[in-house]
Amino acid sequence: MNTAAASRYTAEYQAIAPVLPGRDLPWLQSLRAQALEKFSARGFPSLREEEWRYTNVSAIEKKLFSPSMSIASSHIDTDWLKSYQLEDAWSVVLVDGHFSGELSVLEGLPEAVSVMSMADALVKQPEALERYINQAVNYNEHGFIAFNTAWFTDGLFVHIPAKQVLEKPVQVLHLITQADVLATTRNIIVADEMAEAEIIETFAGLDNAYLTAAVTEVFIGVNAGVTFYKMQCEPEKAYHFGGAYIKQSRDARFSHHNFAFGGLLARSDVHADLDHASECELNGLYLGIKRQHIDNHTRINHLKPHAISRELYKGVLDDRARGVFQGRVIVAVDAQKTDSQMNNRNLLLSNDAEADTKPQLEIYADDVKCGHGVTVGQLDEKSIFYLQSRCVDEETARNMLTFAFANEMVDKVKIKGLHDRVLEQVLARFPQEGVSKEWL
Amino acid sequence: MLSIKNLTVNVGDKPILKGINLEIKAGEIHAIMGPNGSGKSTLSHILSGKAGYTVTGGTVTYQGKNLLEMAPEIRAREGVFLAFQYPVEIPGVSNIYLLKAALNSIRKHHGQPEVDAMDFLTLIKSKVRLLEMDEKFLYRAVNEGFSGGEKKRNEILQMAILEPKLCILDETDSGLDIDALKVVAEGVNSLRSPERSFVMVTHYQRLLDYIKPDFVHVLAHGQIVKSGGAELALELEEKGYGWLEDTQAAA
Known part of the structure; x- marks a missing residue:
């Protein structure tokens, strides 16, 4: 717990609070206030928290990153943008934590589908957001989530109505162009019953030190399917926290592909709650070079029977890089016939590289098939x-x-x-x- | 082509090869036979440059050069090819990619330009047919999920494409049924030429029914205890290795 750092951020909060989106929504004001209080008391996560024991974020506490209150999208280099932005997709581009209409591509969306910035959604569909924000993950979970909940400046809102199958992927690009900036974005993805969608989340920035603290909540309806790709290519001095929290309904399918490539210190959470007979696939690839520290935390909650989960995370670590994998699979007492397999494979290319891997199975049901495997090794x-x-x-x-x-x-x-x-x-x-x- | 003189090799402190002498001329086929543990595989490993062995004496000269001083990939580029007893599975690397990388390494080594994409495809497709393989094999990961027979056939396919000068076949016949053995033998026979030599390391005489050797050598306890023509293999088939080992032990 570092409340000194927290109080420095909190002191700054008063200055920016009036310009955060949704300030006319009492429920959101109240949620932000509670989250702020939690963050003030608790600060960023510390090594004493079990799920943060391998990742020391004190470097973030020592600095003071400030949110950008303006957008400078005219300075975005087109080639640089195109190296991340897909041609054949709808995209929402967030520059320094704010929506850029100029760079985003939203033409031709089916009428019933909503794809817009979070700031827009708070104006146009506040009741939908009230239903979903803070529901797939609670700000009590850890300091970064409390921080994000209080501070978020913008983000992505996607709503796909029942039975709608999106023909093109939706991409959200988080681009950071300024030094020492803080980018807190909140994304909400909702796929109603039988809907299907592909979502791509890309993080990149110019070569500066900055902090990304992004939280994405995904709600997948009955028998609906979402494929989610995260491509994290932050520059080498950046700090990154990005969490995806998923609620799967009965028979829902979810697959997540997590590419963790950049950042000096990067932490990713992927936590999914599985209902009856739902399927969850988590794939990850983390590449560490130089002095990078890349932490991947996954949690799969089998809450009901007959759900299937498959997880494979692979790490390649060179130089003095350190990779962390903590994977928890929790099988509730009701979740009979659970079928779960978790694997983590690490390839160390140098003697100074390090991999810390901790798979955890917590099984409270008695008729389940659960396995896990871990390797840390060198080239054969x-x-x-x-x-x-x-x-x-x-x-x-x-x-x-x-x-x-x-x-x-x-x-x-x-x-x-x-x-x-x-x-x-x-x-x-x-x-x-x-x-x-x-x-x- | 290859001249081995008084070669002695240790693994750790343990002598495995205890003075091997062998002369192989261009175009010849030599079979090296012997019981398990006689040093047959060690000899093929030493020729191909595998780590883990210490040469304690003797020389190996290949086309007038000191073979033992060359890195494994240089030997391969100079025309030494080892068909592995246990081909290694390489997930994520496709057969066709490896073949192209190998062929281009050889060409670069000899100062030639990279192979033309169309010529390359024509070449490998003709060799794939020769070995009665499915073209899909080319796009699969090297040896991954292959049966024992498919792995051995893949070794011969690589050999047919890389056209080495000295082919070392390390127990290529082990584990093959008769049909697979015939295909492999046909592949080898199609590569016979006055410029190419073969060293076939084998435990079984059966292979030699399909690939007729010019010379047969029997290796026991790290030494060649008897050499002869193709008829020696038949004698071994009849009598087993026991009489030779006994001779050697008595000597």
Whole structure:
């Protein structure tokens, strides 16, 4: 607990509160006030909290990041934007935590579908937001969520009505252009009964120190399906917290693909609550180089019978990077016939790299099938020799095997434009000698 | 082509090869036979450059150069090919990618430009047909999920495409049924040429019914205890290895 840091942020809060969106909504004002009180008392998460024991956020506390109250989207370089923004998608672009109508692409949306900025939604559909905000995750969960709830400046709101199948993905781009800025965004995604959608969340910024603290809540209706991709490419001095909290109804399907590539210190939460016979697939790839610290926390709550969960997180860690994987699967006493499998595989490329992995199964039901597996290792010498005996030099062989290890996760991306962008990020982070895009 | 003189090799402190002498000329096929644990696989590993062995004496000269000084990939680019006893599975790397990378490494080594994409496809497709393989194999990860027979066939496919000068087949016949063995043997026979030599390490005589060797050597306790023509293999088939091992033990 660092209440000193909290009080510095809290002191600043009074100055910005009047310009935060939704200030005319009493329920939101009250929620923000409660969250602020919680954050003031508790501060950012500390190492003493079990789910934060590997990740020290004191570096964030020592700095004071301030929210940007204006948007400077005219300064966005088009090529830079296009390296993240998909052509064939609807997109909501948030620059320094604020919606940019100029950069966003929302033409041609089906009439019944809502895709808009959070600030807009608070004006146009406040009753929907009152129903959903703080429902998939509570601000009591930890300091970053309380912080986000009090501070959020904007975000994405998506509502897909029953039986609507979205033909193109919806992308939300979080772009940070200013130094020392604080970007707190809140995203709400709602897919009603039998609806289907693909959501892409991309985080990127210019080469500065800044703090992203984003919270996304996803509500998936009965027999509906959501595929969610997160591509986190923050620059190397940035701090990133990004959490996705998912409520799945009966027979709902959810798959999440988490690409954690950037940031000096990056923490990701993916927590899903599973109802009867729902399916949840969590995939992750984290790449750490230099002194990066990348923490992935997942929690799958099997609340009702017959739900299926599959989880595979892979990490590649080089230099002095540290990767953390904490995966919890909780099977409630009612959740008979649960089928759950969790795996975490880590590849260490240097002696100074570190992987901390902690899978946790908490099973209260007695008729379930649950498994987990964890590996931390280096490249297989037999494979290297095999490639050498096929004319490939040792360095290229190592690069090929490293790339192949990571590429298994990239290959799961079924949207071509995104697949290519993720692949480019992977190739940019590891030596490419002998590895080319014609791999596939 | 290859000249092995008085080669002695240890694993740790334990001598495995105890003075091997072998001369292989261009175009010849040599079979190296022997019981398990005689050092057969060690010999093929040493020739291909696998780590974990210490050469304590002797020389290996390949095309006039000191083979033991070359990195494994340099040996491969110079034309030494090892068909593995246990081919390694490489998830995430497709067969076609590896073949292209290998072929281009050889071409670069000899100062030639990269292979033309169309020529490459034509080449591999003809070899795939030769080995009676499905083209889909090319796009699958190297050896991943292959049956034992498919893995061995894949080794020969690589050999057919890379066109090495010295082919070392390490127990390529082990674990193959008769049909798979015939396909593999046909692949090998189609590669026979006056410029190409073969070293076939095998435990079983059956392979030699389909690939006729010029010379047969029997390895026991780290030494070649007997050499002869193809007829030696038949004698071994009849008598087993016991009489040779006994001879050696007595000597």
